[in-house]
Amino acid sequence: MKVTVLGKSPSWQDAGGACSGYLIEEGDTAVLMDCGNGVFSKLRRYRDYVDVDAVVLSHLHADHFLDLVPYSYALTYAPRQQPVPVHIWPGTDNPARPELHAPRGARETFRRVVGAWGNDDLIENAFHLREYDPDAIVEVGPLRFAFAEVPHFIHTCAIEVTSSADGAGRLVYGADSAPATELIEFARGADLLMIEATLPRPERGGMRGHLTPAEAGEHGARAGARRLVLTHISDELGDDWARSEAEQTFGGPVDLAHEGAVYEL
Numbered sequence: 001m002k003v004t005v006l007g008k009s010p011s012w013q014d015a016g017g018a019c020s021g022y023l024i025e026e027g028d029t030a031v032l033m034d035c036g037n038g039v040f041s042k043l044r045r046y047r048d049y050v051d052v053d054a055v056v057l058s059h060l061h062a063d064h065f066l067d068l069v070p071y072s073y074a075l076t077y078a079p080r081q082q083p084v085p086v087h088i089w090p091g092t093d094n095p096a097r098p099e100l101h102a103p104r105g106a107r108e109t110f111r112r113v114v115g116a117w118g119n120d121d122l123i124e125n126a127f128h129l130r131e132y133d134p135d136a137i138v139e140v141g142p143l144r145f146a147f148a149e150v151p152h153f154i155h156t157c158a159i160e161v162t163s164s165a166d167g168a169g170r171l172v173y174g175a176d177s178a179p180a181t182e183l184i185e186f187a188r189g190a191d192l193l194m195i196e197a198t199l200p201r202p203e204r205g206g207m208r209g210h211l212t213p214a215e216a217g218e219h220g221a222r223a224g225a226r227r228l229v230l231t232h233i234s235d236e237l238g239d240d241w242a243r244s245e246a247e248q249t250f251g252g253p254v255d256l257a258h259e260g261a262v263y264e265l
């Protein structure tokens with residue numbers, strides 16, 4: 001399984017960056033996990049968007065799904081998706097229509113977003129939209145996605161990705177989460193734990209919804225993750241500071257996600 005980081009910014013992009021998006025490939029199968037703002041243009045550097053089999057979303061915050069809007073426009077209006085020849089494109093009777101596995105309530109959320117300018121069914125027409133049950137498994141070719149609800153400001157699922165290919169490891173993506181034993185249990189023994197480390201310090205008031213780098217390291221240690229990668233972290237926070245905070249609690253080397261980073265497992 002090959003994981004390419006397309007976007008690791010928090011809810012505002014780094015300079016030249018993108019919000020959450022990870023391309024997962026196994027053989028000919030490709031899945032985009034989260035599709036935050038900026039991710040569609042990053043995806044185009046690494047994979048033809050008509051050759052993505054499915055998109056899987058962790059939750060319905062803008063920084064995890066907003067680029068479904070340009071992606072849907074591409075699937076709807078791109079010349080090669082049309083039934084007649086245009087320019088170098090021969091025309092097709094079978095335009096690409098990837099699966100879209102999204103949390104409950106997604107259809108209504110998407111309609112409200114694109115309905116703001118009267119395009120209510122844009123996303124559901126461009127993709128095969130399915131709202132997943134967190135207790136169910138989503139299978140796409142050899143890839144298998146399992147979910148665990150984690151505490152965040154809205155319904156959110158951490159995602160486990162495994163593969164039926166020989167020797168493939170186990171990826172756990174923590175999505176956005178407050179400190180949570182659920183996340184530690186779900187990530188137990190992961191070969192690679194991609195975990196958000198958005199906050200410089202814990203939230204000062206209200207409910208918790210994110211992790212600091214030190215908390216992310218502690219979660220990785222308690223889960224016994226073999227490899228820990230911090231993500232969803234701003235370029236304004238300082239890589240060296242974040243890494244050293246996380247390494248102290250993890251008790252070993254920690255990576256910081258950056259766009260274009262590739263992990264094989």
Ligand SMILES: [Zn+2]
Binds near residue numbers: 059152176
């Ligand atoms: Zn969020």
Ligand SMILES: [Zn+2]
Binds near residue numbers: 011020063176
């Ligand atoms: Zn987020």
